[in-house]
Structure formats: structure tokens, C-alpha cells
Amino acid sequence: MDTSESSPADSTQTQPPSQRQTSEPAAAPRAGWRRWAMDTRPLRIPAYRRLWSSTIVTAVGSQLTAVAVPKQIYDITGSSAWVGAASLAGLVPLIVFALWGGAVADTMDRRKLLLITNCGIAVTSLLFWLQAVGGLESVAALMVLLAMQQAFWGLNAPARNASIARLVPEAQLPAANALGSTVMQTGQVVGPLLAGALIPVIGLPELYLIDALALCVTVWAVYRLPKLPPTAIAAARRAGVRAIVEGFRYMSMHKVLLLSFLADIVAMVFGMPRALFPQLAAETYGSYGEGLALGLLFAAIPIGAVLGGLFSGTFSRARRHGWMVIGAVVAWGLAVAGFGLSGNLWLATGFLAVAGLADMVSMVFRGAILLSAATDEMRGRMQGVFTVVVAGGPRLADVLHGTAGSAFGARTAVTAGGLLVVVVMLALAAAMPALRRYRI
Known part of the structure; x- marks a missing residue:
């Protein structure tokens, strides 16, 4: 049987949210510890479960390539400047193709677009493997392949994210976003650790091959989705x-959408301190061991985000989505400021973990607002802008x-940035009430 066609069980999930919710029974309130645990109701929907399952595999696989590319460039050149240049080479096509990909996702079957782009990413990973196995040692070739990969990713991400609203009821969008974000954050922790363990054992080229094979699983899962x-x-x-x-233009006319983007820009540009982690590890936390300090600083935010996702049962059921975003961004700013003031490594790691938890809450509800406040014919373009903001904000923060x-010194810069996040976010919330009034 051709499972790519919509089965009776799947067909109801592709209806507009307003049509789906009337037939869905109210969920019984969960008691005890279960009310705190991750809300897994979206996984009962076969189509969403397939999409989410594919993310589990690629969340780790993509991080293998994310480690392998800069490692190979550094091995060839011995220069961190070339590693930074490669990052910029990937950013430009990501921005261009994410914006265009959002428009494409609004005009064609999103399942078909996901199939095309996932195949493109898989082929790019195979090309990465071939150049590594062949001993090409060309930075130019690596940068071209990286640009191709990021272009395909820019086309893929808006379609993938916009599809979620067609697969789950509106009331379950926060839970679906929490599930997806937790998997991605887990990949950011497990993937680099796995890459570091595998490189001495199997070598660098095989990381690309593992990523390519993982993407084949993703292509199969997407093939089994209903038409969108x-x-x-x-x-x-x-x-x-x-x-x-x-x-x-649509975004500018809908203030809640505009503010959801501004909230992330404020949090990331003013409050993402990762560029200062090496300096802090050497100067402030060097007595703990520079390597240990650096590893903990980089791992703390994604670990906090994963923990937030695992215990997202309560906040994923909130209805005042605007206030949840405002509160999460303010909490992020305060946690970053606390990190800047901390001279103790373990206290600093704790503040960063709290920041990661706040970032998870912000991601969940900003994503839910984008999917619920925008019409279906605009969701792809909104997700394209979202992809650009998520990718560009931290890079601007690095500069x-x-x-x-x-x-001014690393700790002063971090503390001031965190406090600036709080001030600017509260000022935006006070001046533009659309976000704080938004609820489902």
C-alpha cells in the first residue's frame, strides 16, 4: 500500500485548526507528577509522530556535520579565522533561501518541498563524505558545500515548521513545539559529544556518512506524511x-507577530554571551581548569533547555502566550546578568541552565504564536523570517x-547585556500591548 497518501486516520489532521478542535474531546487533567512532565499528546497523531521521529535522528546527525566541517577546515588551515569565515559563508545563503523558502512553502505542497530539500541535504552530506575520503583538502570546496547545505536547510525549515499547524490542533501547538525543541536541544548536547568520541575511533569522513544515512530515515518519514x-x-x-x-507587510500589520520576532532579537542580540565563553573560561574560571570550564559553559544552556522541555507539561498548557514570552525573555535576561556577576563556575553554570530553560519557554510560545496567529497561506513566510531571526541573532550577538x-571586560559586558534585555523587553511590552494581550 502507498503510505504517502492520506489514510482515514491522518486525513482529519490536515484540516484547519478551527475544524479540528470541534471534534477533539477535551483532555482529562493530569494529576500528580504527570502534570509537570512533558505533554506527549501530539505524538498520538500519526502524521506528527512521523515528523517528530525524523527529527530525533537528524538532530544528532546534523550536529556531527556541524562539528566535522569546522574541524576539517581548521585541520587544513590551522586558522580559526577561516573557521569564522566559513560560518559567514553558510549564513548568507541560509538567510536568502529561508526567506524565499517561506514563500515557496506557502505556494506548493509542503510535503513535496520537504522531500526535495531533505534529499538535497542528504546529497550534500554525501558530497562532504566524498571530498573527505578523497583527501581533497580544499577550503573553497568545503565552503561551497556548506553554502549548499545551508541553502537547502533554509528552504526546508519554514516548510517543516509551518506544517505542524496542519498536523496538530491549535491547543496542542505549545506541546508540539516543546517536543520538537527538546529534541533539537538534546541533539546540540549529544551530537558534539558523540562527534568528539567518534573522531579518534572512526575518523572525520565517517561523521559525514553517518549524517547522510540519518537523512535517509528523515526522507522516508517525510514520504509517509499526508499531502499538505x-x-x-x-x-x-x-x-x-x-x-x-x-x-x-503582513507581519507589520499584525503587531503580535512583529513583537514575537522582536522579543527573540532582544534576547539573543543583547543577551547571548557565547562569544565570551573562551575568555571567561580562561580569565574568570581558569582555576577550575580551562577545558572543564569551557565545556560546562557551552553545554549549560542546551542542558537547561532540555530539562525545561522534559518538565514542560505545565507551561505548555498556558493560554496567555504573550505573557509567557514576555516572562521568559525577562527571566533569560536576569539569568544572563546573574551569570555575569558569578565568580563561581558552578553558580555560573546554574544561571546559564536557568537561561536555557527560559529560552525553551520562549521558543515554545513564540512558535505557537507564529503558527496560531498567522493564516495558513502566510505561515511559510513567517517561518522563513523566524529561521532568519534564529540564525542571525546569535551571530550578531557574537560581534x-x-x-x-x-x-569593558567580559563579565561587565555579559551583566550589562542581560540587564539591557530586561529593560528593553519590559519597555516593548509596556509600549505595545498586543503581545501581553495575546491568548488562545
Whole structure:
């Protein structure tokens, strides 16, 4: 049987949220510890379960390549500057193709787009493997392949994220976002650790091959999704510059969407201190061992996010999504400021873990707002902007914090950045009430 076609069990999940919720029975309240644990109701939906399961595999596999590329570039050149240049080489196509990919996701079957782009990413991983096995040792080739990979990812991410609202009821969007975000954050912890353990055993080229094989699992899972065609209005449009401009115009007219993006920009640009981790590990926490300190600082935020996801049962059921975003961003800023003030490594790690938990809450509810407040024919473009913001914000923060850390000292820069997040977020919430009034 061709499982790519919608089965009776799956077909109801592709209806608009307003049609789906009327037939879904109310969930019984969970008692005891279960009310705190992760809400897994979206996994009862076969189509969403397939999409989520594919993410488990690629969350780790993609991190293997994310470690292998800079490692190979550094091995070839012996220069961290080339590693940084490669990061920028991947950022530009990601931004361009994420914006265009959002427009494409609104005008064609999203399942088909996911199939095409996942196949493209898999082929790119195979090419990474071939150049490594062949001993090419060309930084230019690596940067071209990295640009190709990020272009395919930019096309893929908006379609994947926009599809969630077609697969689960609106009331379960926070739970679905928590499930997806927890898997991605877990991959950011497990993937680099696994890469570090595997490189001495199997070698660098095989990391690319493992990623490529993992992507085959993703392609199969996407193939089994139901069709996700565009609305009749969206199908009649072309995915060009005009469609992208229409997306920005739509966002500017819906203040809650605009504010959800601004909240993330404020948190990441002013409050992401990762560029200062090496300096802090050497200067402030060097007595604990520079290697240990650096590893803990980089791991703390994703570990906090994973813990937040595992115990997301309570906050994923909140209805005042705007206030949850505001509170999470303020909590992120306070935790970052606390990290900047901490001279003790373990206390600093704890503050970063709290920041990671707050970031998880922010991700869950910003994602839910984007999926519920935007119409289906605009969701792809909103997710394209979301991809750009998520990718670009931390990179801008690296430049800002690196400059401020050199001028004023690392701890001063981190503390000031965290406090600035709190002040700016509260000012935005006070000046523009759309976000704090938003609820489902």
C-alpha cells in the first residue's frame, strides 16, 4: 500500500485548526507528577509522530556535520579565522533561501518541498563524505558545500515548521513545539559529544556518512506524511520577491507577530554571551581548569533547555502566550546578568541552565504564536523570517559581545547585556500591548 497518501486516520489532521478542535474531546487533567512532565499528546497523531521521529535522528546527525566541517577546515588551515569565515559563508545563503523558502512553502505542497530539500541535504552530506575520503583538502570546496547545505536547510525549515499547524490542533501547538525543541536541544548536547568520541575511533569522513544515512530515515518519514497542499489562494501566487514583501507587510500589520520576532532579537542580540565563553573560561574560571570550564559553559544552556522541555507539561498548557514570552525573555535576561556577576563556575553554570530553560519557554510560545496567529497561506513566510531571526541573532550577538568584552571586560559586558534585555523587553511590552494581550 502507498503510505504517502492520506489514510482515514491522518486525513482529519490536515484540516484547519478551527475544524479540528470541534471534534477533539477535551483532555482529562493530569494529576500528580504527570502534570509537570512533558505533554506527549501530539505524538498520538500519526502524521506528527512521523515528523517528530525524523527529527530525533537528524538532530544528532546534523550536529556531527556541524562539528566535522569546522574541524576539517581548521585541520587544513590551522586558522580559526577561516573557521569564522566559513560560518559567514553558510549564513548568507541560509538567510536568502529561508526567506524565499517561506514563500515557496506557502505556494506548493509542503510535503513535496520537504522531500526535495531533505534529499538535497542528504546529497550534500554525501558530497562532504566524498571530498573527505578523497583527501581533497580544499577550503573553497568545503565552503561551497556548506553554502549548499545551508541553502537547502533554509528552504526546508519554514516548510517543516509551518506544517505542524496542519498536523496538530491549535491547543496542542505549545506541546508540539516543546517536543520538537527538546529534541533539537538534546541533539546540540549529544551530537558534539558523540562527534568528539567518534573522531579518534572512526575518523572525520565517517561523521559525514553517518549524517547522510540519518537523512535517509528523515526522507522516508517525510514520504509517509499526508499531502499538505497550499490553500487555493496561495496556490495561485508565485513565490517571488513580491510574495516575500507581502510577508513582511503582513507581519507589520499584525503587531503580535512583529513583537514575537522582536522579543527573540532582544534576547539573543543583547543577551547571548557565547562569544565570551573562551575568555571567561580562561580569565574568570581558569582555576577550575580551562577545558572543564569551557565545556560546562557551552553545554549549560542546551542542558537547561532540555530539562525545561522534559518538565514542560505545565507551561505548555498556558493560554496567555504573550505573557509567557514576555516572562521568559525577562527571566533569560536576569539569568544572563546573574551569570555575569558569578565568580563561581558552578553558580555560573546554574544561571546559564536557568537561561536555557527560559529560552525553551520562549521558543515554545513564540512558535505557537507564529503558527496560531498567522493564516495558513502566510505561515511559510513567517517561518522563513523566524529561521532568519534564529540564525542571525546569535551571530550578531557574537560581534556585539566580543567587541564589548574587549572594551569593558567580559563579565561587565555579559551583566550589562542581560540587564539591557530586561529593560528593553519590559519597555516593548509596556509600549505595545498586543503581545501581553495575546491568548488562545
